[in-house]
Amino acid sequence: MKYKIVTLILALSLVGTMTACGANKNVTDTYSEYVFTLIESGGNWGGSLMQSDLVCQDIVYISAIDQRTRKTYFNKLDISDASVAKLTVDHLFDSDFTMYEIFPLTDGGCYIFARSSTEDRQILKRFSADFEPMYELDLLKYVELSFHEVLQYERHEYTVCGVTDNGDAVIWTPEEVFTIAPDDEKKDTWEYANIRGHRTFTKALVSGNDILRCEYNITLDIIYLSWLRAGGIIEPYAEIDSIYSTVMLDKGVVYIADDSEQTLYSLSNKGEMRYLLNYSDGKSNRNFHEIIALLDGSFIAYISRDYYIIHKGSGDVEKTKADGRNTITIATYGQTSLIREQVYNFNQESAAFTIEIVDYSEFEDGVAKLNVEFIAGTAPDLIYWDYGIAGNLNPEVYSRAGVLLDLYALIDDSDDISRDSLLQNLLVAIEGINGELFEMPLCFILQLVAGSTEVVGSVPGWTFEDYFRLLERHPEATLPFGNPSWSSFLWYALSSNYEAFISWEKGEAYFDSNEFIGLLQIAKGYYLNSAEAHILEVKNIQAGKQLLISNALSDVSSIQRFNALFGTEVNFIGFPTTSGVGNSFVLYGSISINSASDYIDGCWEFIKTLLSYEEQLNQTVGFPVNYEALNERLDNSAKYEEAGVTTGTIDSMGDMWSVTYTDATSEEIATVRRLIVSIDRVFRNNSDIMTIIEEVAPSYFSGDRTLEDTVRIIQSRIQIYVSEQSW
Helix, strand or coil, X not given: CEEECECCEEEEECCCCCXXXXXCCCCCCCCCEEEEEECECCCCCCCEECCCCCEECCEEXXXXXXXXXXXXXXXXXXXXXXXXXXXXXXXXXXXXXXXXEEEECCCCCEEEEXXXXXXXXXXXXXXXXXXXXXXXXXXXXXXXXXXECXXXXXXXCCEEEEECCCCCEEEECCCEEEEECCCCCEEEEEECXXXXXXXXXXEEEEECXXXXXXEEECCCCEEEEEEEEHXXXXXXXXXXXXXXXXXXXXXXXXXXXXXXXXXXXXXXXXXXXXXXXXXXXXXXXXXXXXXXXXXCCCEEEEECCEEEEEEECCCCCCCCCCCCCEEEXXXXXXXXXXXXXXXXXXXXXXXXXXXXXXXXXXXXXXXXXXXXXXXXXXXXXXXXXXXXXXXXCCHHHHHHCCCECCHHHHHHCCCXXXXXXXXXXXXXXXXXXXXXXXXXXCEEEEEEEEEEHHHHCCCXXXXXXXXXXXXXXXXXXXXXXXXXXXXXXXXXXXXXXXXXXXXXXXXXXXXXXXXXXXXXXHHHHHHHCHHHHXXXXXXXXXXXXXXXXXXXEXXXXXXXXXXXXXXXXXXXXXXXXXXXXXXXXXXXXXXXXXXXXXXXXXXXXXXXXXHCHHHHXXXXXXXXXXXXXXXXXXXXXXXXXXXXXXXXXXXXXXXXXXXXXXXXXXXXXXXXXXXXXXXXXXXXXXXXXXXXXXXXXXXXXXXCCCHHHHHHHHHHHHHHHHHHHCC
16 A cells, blocks of 8 residues: 655755864855655554665665554655555564564665564565565574673674675674675674774664774774775774764765754765754754665655655745744753654644744753743743753742643643543642642653562551661661662652652741651761662672662563562552652653743643653653553553563672563553552652752761751751742
8 A cells, every 4th residue: 555755844044154063074055955855654653763774766665663563564665756655574474573674675675684582583584676585594693692791691692784785784793794695605704803992882884885884982082984895804984083973874975963063964084074964943953863865866864753855955845834933932951852852743743833942951050040030920931840950940839939820721621631531640649739730741650669578568658657667677777778879868768758848838848857867867877888889789688788679660561670689579668758658750751831921822732742642652761641551551561661671780799680571461560550540749859958968968977067966957958948949
């Protein structure tokens, strides 16, 4: 089946005399204008794009994964007749194969790399132009199993970099690059010898019959480029004075994308960079992943999540969405990928509004600047509460001042979204004192505390008094929460019990309470036993020095870490609190609307796109807020989480511990669901308050100040701070 390409034209007028980045980079005005044409596949897929996209004459393959079925397929784009066909590859292989990558050839045929789920079969299969099988290469004949010290298991560590025009498959391993001819014989081999003794990583790029070795030397902040020639010869090409660039190869031309300047260059063998274009949309930073040259001098570009045909400028192309729209501003602190990409997509689709990001991390004191703008009534229309802002400016403070809009009013008046369509106990946990919702979470992770049922019992939830009594029964538990620093321990304790120590409503601080005094005494133990902080958690648990685990949970299968560390049944008891269970929601981004905005309807339209089922399902960090997407992710977690992932740690003694996650069982899914719906609090942190504690507490730990004086000074300073912040 074929679908018409949906195109969206966005003209970019580029200034030809842009500043070059670094030495020996020539700037020209050869290209004065480009038209970005967005390629979509008729809305028939809801997947993510991968970087395995090549071109043969006028044919481009764009690979995708269907997020619901986890099946791989390719959008086959024919540039000559502006058509796109969806190509599935499952029927070309046995059902055991789950991973595919396509490599088109000059005769219209292709190789497809396929890997079995057990990794005991990995083949590169040759197909004709009509996808009739011709022959296959068994790649495991040439790649040996190696023991991965960090992951603690054996694996085949290699990558199929591409196929040359001669039909030779190019294989990368950590030690070498080699080619396999169509007759299944190994040909040239190029060894990787890091003779400089610096920390590096390498990759290989293939185009035509050219193979480029790219070595990123992290220690020296230099990229070394070399051509790999027949007979195993390595021919030096160029050096680049920055590893923070993306290197691409196509048709024998090396391209360098500098995402910090949003600029694309071509590279000469003298290391000179020739300016080609700026790929920013003018509103947000974007990432350049890949470039594919076309026969007419145009090329395909893969930028952020989108593909474009970039033509040489012509004066008669249609220019849309350039003017006439109302501009909405959004405050961020560092342009996070979630907001950056969503802002870009919204700007492409909205006919009435365009969103401009104001990154307050670029100002000398961006947090103070935003605070002043709130007071003056000139703050942006939207506020994205990432860690940089939310750690200093509390949404609760501003909600009481009336500068943030109650989002419940918009939800209740909406035909597209309702309270029932979102995770309600999460919303309740964020509500203001009068039940308003001034902050909309976009996704979340769980901050959990667990202990062995043999030690903490089987009932979740406990008070500070319960916790202190437990430590009295276990005097050997010098690191009861594992191995963070003393300040990290206090930061976690305060963030889990925000309302127990501060009342923004009353403008009062409670750091002279028995609860904080007890926490400060435990923190002293961490201070005095800091050397033990470099020992594996599992060793401290076995020795009785650690009774609890505090860990974040961002997917279902990761819950297996808790049982693996204790080796027995666990109780997710939560952090000690004055009431309730001290497990918390950690907001991985949230957003508010300035009540003084002139474009509340546009702001709400943007938020609704962030909360849609499709966007929530496809976000890659944490759990969705959209309840339908959350249920899909939980009920079918195996579709969205990769089994066989190993995580581990190594301590200062060289000892290792690791766990390999398997597909979550129905019991584990049920446990995560129960945890999500049971949580009633949000993990809140405030860097200003922690700074006060970090400045005062060490004098008590070292014996230079009494506990009473330390508590008195901390309480006094934080009380002044809270009074100043409470409008």
